[in-house]
Amino acid sequence: MTSHAWRRMGASLLMTAVGAAGLVAAARPDDGPGPGGTEVVTTWGASDDIAGGTLHDMTVRNVVRTSVGGKDLRIRVSNANGDQPLVTDSVYVGRQAAGASVVPGSSRRLTFGGKTSVTIPPGAMAISDPLTGPVPARTSLTVSLHVVGTTGIITAHNRAMQHSYKSTSGDHAADESAATYQTESSAWYFVNAAIVTAPQQVETVATLGDSITSSVGTTIDTNRRWPDVLADRYGQLPEHRRLAISNEGISGNRVLGGVAKAGSAGASALARLDKDVLTKPGVRTVLLLEGINDIYAGATADELIDGYRQLVARVHASGRCIVGGTLTPVGGSFVYTPEKEAARQAVNSFIRSSGEFDGVVDFDAATRDLADPSRLQAAYDGGDGLHPNDAGNHAMGNAADLNTLRCH
Incomplete structure (x- = not known):
């Protein structure tokens, strides 16, 4: 899809106001694109590499920092270096509080083509549906992804200079507490872009x-x-x-x-x-x-x-x-x-x-x-x-x- 098509899509969506907790609030009509319209941009990105080992029925919580603000957040999930399908049935985005903990009330579920689960073939990527509402600039977000079954080769970004977190067994993507995230890692897992609609x-x-x-x-x-x-x-x-x-x-x-x-x-x-x-x-x-x-x-x-x-x-x-x-x-x-x-x-x-x-x-x-x-x-x-x-x-x-x- 071209950037112009993305821009038209973004302009047609509803917007939510950000509350004290972060990425949550009631919906209201979009005020329109404003002077010069809007553009879809990558506010955070990382390159795909390979992490060793495999993951089995656990949740990874990545912490990423936006550069510019915007609205209608999308996350790009990557299996670019994988050797078998990556299956996730639960992906949530929230505002980081500290470590693996999430600001209470800020966690929201992502969908992919309207569904909460997505299967990404080896060598491929998936982009989430827009998460309606504003996204603040220079803010640390948590992107939590539950891995279904056992992965093959893990697409990740090593030496991120940012801790991410691995959970105990099961789906803990919606958890706002850090209690189940007992293992630190220095890699970002499966995510390589956070995308927003910003001024043109x-x-x-x-x-x-x-x-x-x-x-x-x-x-x-x-x-x-x-x-x-x-x-x-x-x-x-x-x-x-x-x-x-x-x-x-x-x-x-x-x-x-x-x-x-x-x-x-x-x-x-x-x-x-x-x-x-x-x-x-x-x-x-x-x-x-x-x-x-x-x-x-x-x-x-x-x-x-x-x-x-x-x-x-x-x-x-x-x-x-x-x-x-x-x-x-x-x-x-x-x-x-x-x-x-x-x-x-x-x-x-x-x-x-x-x-x-x-x-x-x-x-x-x-x-x-x-x-x-x-x-x-x-x-x-x-x-x-x-x-x-x-x-x-x-x-x-x-x-x-x-x-x-x-x-x-």
């Missing part, structure tokens, strides 16, 4: 990258990833000037090579661009920060640049913009050798000066040690010389000129 001027920026975009090295459960910092900056603007952020980083990911398998770094950026980025509703700009893992794996600067050119060509062919992010310093890490540093510098020179990207965000300049530009500033080092900490992510999230990410 609002679009989504997809940040495509590796562990530095997933923001490994930040404090878990605090939303201090640099894409979150960027979302907070847009959130300070008037509503019509805001952009949504969808974080499409995968730890260990590469631009070239690589396939998804248990414990892997996901399919390569070239392989996953369409599924993880271009099919997310409302994505208008891609912000690329990826290549350190390619250099570590032995790719030359020219090989990596050829990969960038393919990403640029494909994003442009889809009618979108792509902004290049310079690779952050790696001195003092396991990645560093003089030869690999020379490759990083050559790649950054291309990103800055080639003119092939629609804009540049200089993450390298924002985080490097002026006395030794091959290294992160000491105050930004997460401890391994490679991953920026909370302060480093704050600097990265403030590195972009906000207009650079608007696709014109």
Whole structure:
């Protein structure tokens, strides 16, 4: 379905007012699309990978944070990497209180084609029906999903820097208490997008990258990833000037090579661009920060640049913009050798000066040690010389000129 069809659908739905508890209240007629109409956008996103093991007759509770607000929430449930059908008969969304607990009265059930259960074939995804009513910006939601039977390969996003929770046996999706959610996990299970209807001027920026975009090295459960910092900056603007952020980083990911398998770094950026980025509703700009893992794996600067050119060509062919992010310093890490540093510098020179990207965000300049530009500033080092900490992510999230990410 095109974004225009989604927009027409959203404009025809009823809206509910948000109560003190969150996503609940009585229905009232929609006030209409307002000046410029509305657009369907991805307010939160994550990329599909694979988690080890299987799940059997239990509920997983994911905690996801919206970037922009809107209405008519939809959740995209993914079995993209599965090897057998994923069956769920109970999916609920609420407002997070703390940990696995839900704000009382905020939990609401999702449907799929009017039904409370859905079977998703291997390699496929399902999008829920709209959950009528407003969705607040920069708010942590719980998405709880009961797994029927036993899963095969689990589609998940590893190293989410956010705890999710597994229940004891049975369907606990509607539970607002945390009592049955006794196991913490660091992965998001089966969900890869939260979708809302927003003012038409609002679009989504997809940040495509590796562990530095997933923001490994930040404090878990605090939303201090640099894409979150960027979302907070847009959130300070008037509503019509805001952009949504969808974080499409995968730890260990590469631009070239690589396939998804248990414990892997996901399919390569070239392989996953369409599924993880271009099919997310409302994505208008891609912000690329990826290549350190390619250099570590032995790719030359020219090989990596050829990969960038393919990403640029494909994003442009889809009618979108792509902004290049310079690779952050790696001195003092396991990645560093003089030869690999020379490759990083050559790649950054291309990103800055080639003119092939629609804009540049200089993450390298924002985080490097002026006395030794091959290294992160000491105050930004997460401890391994490679991953920026909370302060480093704050600097990265403030590195972009906000207009650079608007696709014109």
